[in-house]
Amino acid sequence: MSKALDVRDLTVAYGQIAAVRGASFTVEPGEIATIIGANGAGKTTILNALCGLRDVRAGTVTLGGEDITHLPPHERVRHGLAQVPEGRRLFGRMSVAENLEIGGYARSDHAAQKHDLDHVLELFPRLRERYRQLAGTLSGGEQQMVAMGRALMAKPRVLLLDEPTMGLAPQIVDLVLDAVRRVNREGVTVLLVEQNAYGALEIADRAFVLESGEITLTGHGLELINHERVRSAYLGHEA
Amino acid sequence: MSFNTVTSSFKVTRRRRAPLAEAARVGLIAGAALVAFALIGAYAAMDKRHVVEDLLTLSQIACGLMVFAAGYATARDGRSGPAAALLHGLVAGAVAGACLALLVWLTVSVNLRATLVAASPALARALSLGAPVASTQALAQLPVLGALLAGLGAAVGLLPPAGRHAMTTGLGVVLVAGLFRDVFASMLDNLPDFTGPEIELFGPSGLNPGAAPVLFAAGAAFSLLRRRLTRRAGVPRSGASRLGSALLVAGVLVLPLVTNDFVAQVAMLVALYMLMGMGLNIELGLAGLVDLGFVAFFAVGAYTVALMCSSGPLAVADVSFWLALPVAIVLAACAGLLFGLPVLRVRGDYLAMATLGLGEIIRVLVLSDALGPYLGGSQGIIEIRHPSLFGLELKSPASLYYLALALAAVVAFVSWRLQHAKIGRAWLAMREDEDVAQALGIDPVASKLLAYTIGAAFAGAAGAVFAALIGSVYPHSFQLLVSINVLAILVIGGLGSLPGVLVGAIVLIGLPELLREFGEFRYLFYGIALVAMMHVRAEGLWPAAHARENVQPENAHA
Incomplete structure (x- = not known):
């Protein structure tokens, strides 16, 4: 292998x-x-x-x-290959949802993406509460979750x-x-x-x-x- | 990116002063503004236009408003009781008036004209307001008048919100009616069997003195009524705003029918700039690419139509406008693509410089000897045929307005769809953080080139309509200033916001055209408006949804 x-x-x-x-x-x-x-x-x-x-x-x-x-x-x-960059570097003026969505930008399999989104929200339940909030308004830990979720959305x-x-x-x-x-x-x-x-x-x-x-x-x-x-x-x- | 940083980081912190000193300072600022207003020649130029027939001229109103605003600002400071606030307003007004009186006195006693051309006897006469020129009475009445006006401003500022709103609405109604007399008078003219009120309301250049108080009362009453109605019935805001937008759409649609050709022409110009604004909005507002050479695409569109639809000697074809329009759009898009290639690797401020140069190259090329025989050089291309639709020649400003409006509607729809499509998200991501966007799988080259291409296509459409409207094209129509105007529209309206483009185009293109008196001072007011905007509302008059939330973007990356 x-x-x-x-x-x-x-x-x-x-x-x-x-x-x-x-x-x-x-x-x-x-x-x-x-x-x-x-x-x-x-x-x-x-x-x-x-x-x-x-x-x-x-x-x-x-x-x-x-x-x-x-x-x-x-x-x-x-x-x-996906990266969670140093300092998170979220799109602060987009919502959590939009940040996660753009993580899957390179993919074209919509159904699987939906599934992965649910999975990310299971992994970080906190993000479900913050889903429509602007990423820039989250706490540091929450932002890190979004950054990881965003990278995971690329599967x-x-x-x-x-x-x-x-x-x-x-x-x-x-x-x-x-x-x-x-x-x-x-x-x-x-x-x-x-x-x-x-x-x-x-x-x-x-x-x-x-x-x-x-x-x-x-x-x-x-x-x-x-x-x-x-x-x-x-x-x-x-x- | 660099643009957002500029607009969002600019906040002025004010030092606290004693209230009376603060009032004197405000008065001095207003006074300096008044003196500057007079010395640049604006006072004399605008003194010819009567807003209220035989009673108030535009320049008197402008000065009056400045002093009124000074008083209002002092009172709204909110640090002292009503009596003190009123006194401070009076002080501010008196100081401002005294500045102007000093100017009058200097004008007649010292010859300033060698350096300050506008400091003429005519100015002194105008500022003496009918009293013997520069007499003690004339000089004394200015501070008194100033104190009264600023006192009034302070009094309005001290009113409870309902009263304050009623007063400002009434004042606004009178001003708008007086300033845009031509628009409203022509509308009344077009109303069948309803010629009476026009004579009552408007004189040959402005409002009739009798009509002004009536309009003021009507405006104030409307404001109070609306306040009461919305409070009692609990009308939902969205319903009210939906009614407002419906009225706006209806107004836009019937505008040229109920007014005259001049207004239709101005409306058509606004629609043209909207087209261009939406194009630049794709580049700058969404993708964050500064483009100061935007006018080049407009020129490509215009010259394409000129070459294809002219009966002049330079024409390469004499086909219908409808055939030339898509060609113009495609060629402009190609120009956008070519334009994008060399500047792809350039970011931020350097991008502004590079595009500035590219934009000028197009104009210089048209003027050059090499292309002169094909594009007419500075002689331009003339005799462009008007478009026709179902055998009807679109020649009148109104019909061309509808053409531009229809195109603008299409472009607005396309913009809106793009903004919410995958590529729109990619542009926003690129604008915020190019590195991260790339690492997420966004192709920076493709998305940037697409932004340039689509933006250029929109500008090309605007250029095509422009050529059809004017009937001729000349290189001097495609100067840097056009790019700057479009940029200013976006900044004033709000970057990345479609309604913002409409608002910006109306404020920056429509209003100055309708207020011909501003003529040569137009760019001065642009400048003032831009600086004021950066201070007061850096996000624009109608900001995009994401800019409205007062959040600073993360600048953590190096």
Whole structure:
């Protein structure tokens, strides 16, 4: 079975400065994988490169066996890749309903979309209450739910999540991570980028540590939680 | 995107002053406005137009309104009791009047004309209001008059809402009737067996003095009556607004029949600008693409019809307008597509610059020697035939108005459908966040090009009607100013809102045409109106539903 996501020697640069240098990693179908790393390590750059929003300088990106390195962003959605962007970036002046609806923009199967919409509203019952409200008026946690729902409406095989717990209250963080796990259990492969390393590692089948644009450690989530270097650098424990 | 940021982030915070100082400040602002009004020559120009026959001229009314508004504003400040508020109104008015008196005194005692052409003896005479020029009496009456007017304004401002509304409605009725005398007089003219009231109501240029108080009372009574009726019967608002829209539609349909040719021509111009406005609304209002070269598509439509329907020497064909119209629309759409290609990668302010240049290129091309033999250069193309329908030649302004109106209705319907279709959502998403829109599967190239193409097609239709209406086309009809006008219509009406386009076109195109006295000051008032709009109602006169909710868009992305 081919890898859900296979990234080989990925290099992404802003002008002369390489933000990601030869990063390689794979995600197996049905896994939750996570990339952890400090601010500016290049986590968001990797996700944007995977979505096609950043030009790749070198390397290849393969999604389910297909090379998507040079596909434009909107084509990648049709190949089963969806992103929940950093800071949520909802369409604040559209209603929750419209935000979710536009998530399914790339699809043409109306009946299935209706079904998926119901499913998203089951996953996040709160959104049913807020359905007609403008997305910009929601709380941070609710907005994160809309952002995830919007991405799920594209019916992705691989879901990229960029710091979904950023700026949320602790209970809401748990709620969001729990939702990630439930989505994953339904067969969606997840690549999660987090600064909240502990939460991410706890649910991850596979984890990568990114430092200055390079992947320096790979392992199972729980394995890395106990790893000395990870503990000192990202989990705030004494070495 | 950048446009929304500009319009939504502009809010003025006011520092708190002592009430009396605040009144003096308001008075000074009003005074400065009065002086500026006189010094740009507007006072003298508008003094010739009588709004109330032999009693009040347009410039007196304009000045009076400024002072009245100053008093009203002071009273509505709401920080002091009624007596104090009235006093502050008087102070503001006196200060404003004194400014004008100072101007009169300076005009006669110092020769300002070398730099300020309008500071002429004629101005001093006009501002002396019949008293001996610049006499003590003339100078003294200005502050007194100002204080009285502003006091009146303050008094109205202190009334309970019902009374305030009645007063302003009455005043509005008198002003509208006086200003648009021609429209109403011609309507009364056309009423069969009903010639009496026209002579009673209107004189040769404005209202008759006897009619003004009657109209004021009627307006005030109507306002009070409506208030009472809606309160007692509990008439649902939607029912009332539905009746209002029905009346509006009926009015739009019969307008040229009950008025004269001039009004029909103005209405036709409004319809044309509506067509263009709806085109730009697709580009800017929905897809968020600033386009300052919009007039180019209008020109393509007009020249296509000119070349295809003219009996002149430059014509390539002499076919019916109905055949040329779709060709014009298609060619304009192609121009839109070509136009869109080079500017696709440009965003925001740079897009405005790029489109500005492209728009000018079309005009310069038409004027160039290379295309001169085909398009007539600055001589233009003349002798364009009028369209005919069922053997009836559409020649009168009224019939062309209906043509433009029919096209506008079609375009409005298409716009409305597009707005609520999948592509409309895609445009809105692109406008709000291009990156996210792409990541959701929206093809930015296709959706942008589609916006340019459809917007251009609408403008092409407007250009086609324009050529048929005027009967000739010249390059000077397609200047940057047309693009700016269309843009201003959208901003005044409300970006992305279809009714807003109608309101904007009426306010910016219809009213100045009907108020010929504004003539050369037209763009000054555009400017003032735009600046005032940005302060008071940045979302437009009739904003789109999503802009009406006072929500700031998320600007979290870098």
